[in-house]
Amino acid sequence: MSTSNGNSQPSDSPKPNGPFWSGGAAERNALAELLYLMGSDARGADALPAVPILMRIVREGNTLFAEGAQAEAIYFIRAGTFKTFRTAEDGYEQVLGFAGRTELVGFESLSTGHYASAAVALEDSSVYALLLRDLLSVGQRNAGLDRTVLQAVSRAMVRRGELAGVMSAVAAEVKLARFFVHLSDFMRVAGQSALTFHLRMSRRDIASYLGVAHETISRAIAALVNLQLVSVHARDVQIRDMRGLQALCGGTRQPVHDSNARHA
Amino acid sequence: MSTSNGNSQPSDSPKPNGPFWSGGAAERNALAELLYLMGSDARGADALPAVPILMRIVREGNTLFAEGAQAEAIYFIRAGTFKTFRTAEDGYEQVLGFAGRTELVGFESLSTGHYASAAVALEDSSVYALLLRDLLSVGQRNAGLDRTVLQAVSRAMVRRGELAGVMSAVAAEVKLARFFVHLSDFMRVAGQSALTFHLRMSRRDIASYLGVAHETISRAIAALVNLQLVSVHARDVQIRDMRGLQALCGGTRQPVHDSNARHA
DNA sequence: CGCGCGATTGAAGCGACTCAACGGCAGTGG
DNA sequence: CCACTGCCGTTGAGTCGCTTCAATCGCGCG
Numbered sequence: 001m002s003t004s005n006g007n008s009q010p011s012d013s014p015k016p017n018g019p020f021w022s023g024g025a026a027e028r029n030a031l032a033e034l035l036y037l038m039g040s041d042a043r044g045a046d047a048l049p050a051v052p053i054l055m056r057i058v059r060e061g062n063t064l065f066a067e068g069a070q071a072e073a074i075y076f077i078r079a080g081t082f083k084t085f086r087t088a089e090d091g092y093e094q095v096l097g098f099a100g101r102t103e104l105v106g107f108e109s110l111s112t113g114h115y116a117s118a119a120v121a122l123e124d125s126s127v128y129a130l131l132l133r134d135l136l137s138v139g140q141r142n143a144g145l146d147r148t149v150l151q152a153v154s155r156a157m158v159r160r161g162e163l164a165g166v167m168s169a170v171a172a173e174v175k176l177a178r179f180f181v182h183l184s185d186f187m188r189v190a191g192q193s194a195l196t197f198h199l200r201m202s203r204r205d206i207a208s209y210l211g212v213a214h215e216t217i218s219r220a221i222a223a224l225v226n227l228q229l230v231s232v233h234a235r236d237v238q239i240r241d242m243r244g245l246q247a248l249c250g251g252t253r254q255p256v257h258d259s260n261a262r263h264a
Numbered sequence: 265m266s267t268s269n270g271n272s273q274p275s276d277s278p279k280p281n282g283p284f285w286s287g288g289a290a291e292r293n294a295l296a297e298l299l300y301l302m303g304s305d306a307r308g309a310d311a312l313p314a315v316p317i318l319m320r321i322v323r324e325g326n327t328l329f330a331e332g333a334q335a336e337a338i339y340f341i342r343a344g345t346f347k348t349f350r351t352a353e354d355g356y357e358q359v360l361g362f363a364g365r366t367e368l369v370g371f372e373s374l375s376t377g378h379y380a381s382a383a384v385a386l387e388d389s390s391v392y393a394l395l396l397r398d399l400l401s402v403g404q405r406n407a408g409l410d411r412t413v414l415q416a417v418s419r420a421m422v423r424r425g426e427l428a429g430v431m432s433a434v435a436a437e438v439k440l441a442r443f444f445v446h447l448s449d450f451m452r453v454a455g456q457s458a459l460t461f462h463l464r465m466s467r468r469d470i471a472s473y474l475g476v477a478h479e480t481i482s483r484a485i486a487a488l489v490n491l492q493l494v495s496v497h498a499r500d501v502q503i504r505d506m507r508g509l510q511a512l513c514g515g516t517r518q519p520v521h522d523s524n525a526r527h528a
Numbered sequence: 529c530g531c532g533c534g535a536t537t538g539a540a541g542c543g544a545c546t547c548a549a550c551g552g553c554a555g556t557g558g
Numbered sequence: 559c560c561a562c563t564g565c566c567g568t569t570g571a572g573t574c575g576c577t578t579c580a581a582t583c584g585c586g587c588g
């Protein structure tokens with residue numbers, strides 16, 4: 001979703017044909033790769049209708065799509081990390097989420113034809129693009145792809161729900177603890193170390209995502225470090241007490257400032 | 265989404281055949297009705313494969329599905345209002361959203377097989393159920409239904425993003441103002457009065473949805489009334505100054521300096 | 529009628545926001 | 559090569575607003 005252990009191997013031949021898009025003869029392979037990436041069994045992947053899948057490389061800091069732009073495609077992330085956010089009239093950036101390998105971005109555009117949020121790469125990344133006109137075409141559907149899309153969207157919905165979960169916590173340390181636990185879970189299912197990972201986003205982005213001021217993130221990190229729950233150096237995070245961290249996540253309302261002394 | 269003007273006519277013959285499900289000969293009609301309800305053009309609705317659509321009545325206060333339960337179906341709301349929420353270990357209810365006519369609930373279950381949140385009817389309601397096994401079946405797909413599902417899910421994603429939008433506001437009055445504006449928008453697109461509507465949810469539910477204490481909701485309502493922006497009696501809301509209300513929505517947080525997005 | 533629940537209002541404390549300053553780091557251009 | 563300039567991250571101090579605890583009122587319901 002948001003981190004990587006310095007692995008993100010650019011090994012598997014991204015090399016695009018054009019400035020933006022690759023395609024042509026490679027499309028058939030791209031579709032099979034996409035289904036494999038997203039965890040679908042590739043049964044019948046050879047007997048597929050001609051659903052073109054394009055690949056696109058996005059360098060760190062570049063935008064995959066802009067908020068409000070005419071929607072052309074939805075994107076499956078092949079490698080790298082993105083943040084999605086909306087920009088208010090006053091310029092405030094509300095981060096809606098971080099998306100990594102195997103995740104889907106840009107899907108909200110399907111109902112309106114315009115992207116409801118922007119997506120920017122937090123590191124050099126690559127995505128598979130599925131054009132909307134192919135997704136909505138009546139004929140020549142690919143059942144495997146359809147199922148893959150539905151499942152990916154379902155997961156995206158779950159992650160949006162988690163956003164509400166982290167923002168609902170009152171105390172900033174609790175929000176941050178939940179954020180770290182979610183990150184750890186993501187690393188684990190990605191087959192990487194669940195206790196050591198690298199933040200790909202700035203403190204500001206985290207703050208926006210959690211709904212607090214960015215200074216509060218600094219202080220919350222310091223608090224978790226003081227509690228011996230984690231070690232943080234720059235953007236490298238090491239979880240030292242997962243149990244304690246999860247215990248901290250429990251509190252929703254009511255401050256966690258434990259206070260053994262109830263008022264007498 | 266969440267309100268109705270006391271119209272919700274139970275006229276169009278809900279009458280279920282069994283205790284829970286209706287079906288049988290009416291299924292063919294139900295599919296056509298569903299497509300019409302969701303705004304799809306019903307072209308070729310007669311030449312549909314046999315996709316069974318079941319209808320279900322849910323009385324006020326009853327649960328459509330429970331959090332964590334094995335998922336059987338996703339639901340298109342035909343009439344009424346639901347709230348979706350997750351319950352923390354300490355019993356705190358985090359409201360994830362309110363869903364009304366033409367909206368979709370339960371979709372998150374698709375990726376895990378279990379419902380990630382619970383759905384409870386806030387008034388007597390009826391839904392169309394689309395069984396997961398039909399949704400995921402490889403053969404005999406209905407292109408119109410597929411497209412309808414995708415669009416409904418897209419809209420649900422947009423609404424989840426709006427949740428982040430309301431929770432990101434700092435001041436409680438701003439959150440509430442945004443909530444009212446969203447409600448008004450929903451009423452308008454539903455073809456009802458955009459300035460007068462009835463809240464179907466409790467103050468507590470609103471508070472949970474907006475991420476504040478329920479007492480704060482009372483005070484925020486009083487503040488908006490004092491500002492002559494709205495009138496509120498019990499759960500009946502009348503918007504008196506839509507411009508002022510929208511102006512209040514503007515405030516988010518201090519603007520974040522441009523930063524990212526180097527060259528598009 | 530009494531009980532419970534929803535809603536409102538008051539009082540007090542504290543936690544997060546805001547403003548501000550500082551150090552470190554990377555990119556840039558003289 | 560090194561100042562210069564942003565940006566990121568941290569830390570401090572003060573104010574404000576929300577949370578929490580508490581009491582009260584109205585209403586529906588058994």
